[in-house]
Amino acid sequence: MKKALAIDVGGTKIYNTIVDESGNIVADVEKRATPKTFEEIRTVLKEIVQKYENEVDVIAFATAGAVNNENTGVLGSTGNIASGYPNMDFVNLSAKRVFVENDANAAAWAEHVLGASKGCAHSVMLTLGTGVGGGIIVDNKLLKGKSGAAGEMHFKLYRDKRRKCTCGAYDCFEAYASGTGLRLTAAEITNVPNVTTYDVIAEVNAVLEQTKALEDTHTKTERLQKGILSKYVEAFLRWQDDILIGCIGLADLFDSDVIVLSGSMAEFVDVDYIEKELNKEIVTTYTKVRQASAGNYSGMIGAALLALGVGN
Amino acid sequence: MKKALAIDVGGTKIYNTIVDESGNIVADVEKRATPKTFEEIRTVLKEIVQKYENEVDVIAFATAGAVNNENTGVLGSTGNIASGYPNMDFVNLSAKRVFVENDANAAAWAEHVLGASKGCAHSVMLTLGTGVGGGIIVDNKLLKGKSGAAGEMHFKLYRDKRRKCTCGAYDCFEAYASGTGLRLTAAEITNVPNVTTYDVIAEVNAVLEQTKALEDTHTKTERLQKGILSKYVEAFLRWQDDILIGCIGLADLFDSDVIVLSGSMAEFVDVDYIEKELNKEIVTTYTKVRQASAGNYSGMIGAALLALGVGN
Secondary structure, rough: OOEEEEEEEEEOOEEEEEEEEEOOOOOEEEEEEEEHHHHHHHHHHHHHHHHHHHHOOEEEEEOOOOOOOOOOEEEEOOOOOOOOOOHHOOOHOOOEEEEEEEEEHHHHHHHHHOOOOOOOOEEEEEOOOOOOEEEEOOOOOOOOOOOOOOOOOOOOOOOOOOOEEOOEEEEEEHHHHHHHHHHHHHHHHOOOOOOOOOHHHHHHHHHHHHHHHHOOOHHHHHHHHHOOOOOHHHHHHHHHHHHHHHHHHHHHHHHEEEEEOOOOOHHOOOOHHHHHHHHHOOOOOOEEEEEOOOOOOOHHHHHHHOOOOOOO | EEEEEEEOOOOEEEEEEEEEEEOOOOOOOEEEEEOOOOHHHHHHHHHHHHHHHHOOOOEEEOOOOOEEEOOOEEEEOOOOOOOHHOOOOOOHHHEEEEEEEHHHHHHHHHHHHOOOOOOOOOOEEEEOOOOEEEEEEEEEEEEEOOOOOOOOOOOEEOOOOOOOOOOEEEEEEHHHHHHHHHHHHHHHHOOOOOOHHHHHHHHHHHHHOOOHHHHHOOOOHHHHHOOOOOOOHHHHHHHHHHHHHHHHHHHHOOOEEEEEEEOOOOHOOHHHHHHHHHHHOOOOOEEEEOOOOOOOOOOHHHHHHOOOOOOO
């Protein structure tokens, strides 16, 4: 069975492991902090490649930043990784074949091949983390666009300049639907400037515990609405509705079978609520909303599957 | 040379002509008002088909409403055509082969084969008329989605319920970027409830005439900004910025080569302004913005080309 050395290069962490063509992780997952400079990142990647390249058929990178249509390099970085990073010569890091894909695109592919969008020709995946990533599958193929940069979630939720996004523009979906967005919404609503995402989630969990008796007959969102009046919960529900608003637009544009929510913040979202409310509003046909199910390392798994030509 | 009987069924008018496989209109264009009832529409279509079917190889419909992936019928109507219309049995209107596509999708195909997006693998076309239609081309193919309804422009420009859209939801792009949207924006800004789109365009043209001396060194939008202070012009510029906001989101999602503006309202838009401002904000690569160039009958031409298999 063919195998790929899979490496996930993010703004804060670099992960690596080995993935086989069934999408199984067949080695330990190693993790280290992403160095601050281009040269240091290059040295780390070179070390990982040299250590494992003889055990595998291909090197598969899942990386921050948009990746070109040749799957050889990064077009532009995300702003939270060393500024020289787009110059990385991935192909020459190994004598073996090297394949590069954007991390959200790779994760979307893992969901498509073996996760929540398996069997669906059309899907949209959102990774809700510090930022928001997007991976879109049209007719069983990744949507890449003219240069490889498609699937960026910077459509606007307002048009009157309320909140600046990390991209430099205002009011992008990412600026509201991300974990950072939740924190900013909570700071606005509570007037506590240093409120953390953790504070909000802790309060949400407390209210869910308090309303546990309603669990059989009420959704998570209904229980939050019925719980103690709390600015934190209000912020959470506003954040969830921001995600809903974005999903409505995406469902109408792509008429996808399913919208998959992935990333560290996704588990807190009531996908049944999003699915129910979304289908009241869209003009296209019924669209499912699901939690991702390909696991924490879906970026590495998806990059490996793409590099090994699985699912095409 | 093969030919198609092309029929455009809209909410207010039905057009028909004959189009050859080069996209040339080779017969008179006939036009009549769209009848109010399903039965009357069916009778009219039947008459047109019977009159011309012997002269052509295929019958090509460009129609209001989303069309299924089999290109045989309408999934749902647009609200401004007889309510029974989605039940139309297009296939049995003729003994010849019948092909049906959504009017905006068909127009996007005409632009792709012989118009403003010719040679572009990735494009987004917006038809700005009474409403807003969308036709999206990904990798030289029409984006249809799971059921055929993709490309609906009902993503939201606000998330705090300001203006109801014809679809029943609030603050859809269509509710702002359409001709109807311009009228409503003008009514809001001028406090003249019965202001018409014509009033706004007349004022815009007057200001452009007044600032004609600046034409060599200033864009159309700059000339409007420098003209007499007018609520009508303010409404026009707001409308144009609403279109810009939508185009930014679409460029980031699709990374398309070009966004094409089509429909009766498109000619008033300063596409150079949209292109310039859009490329300041997007996180994907440079995206062109162009006026449509396949002409007034691009819906019929595109449906004919699709039915004849041209451009695939």
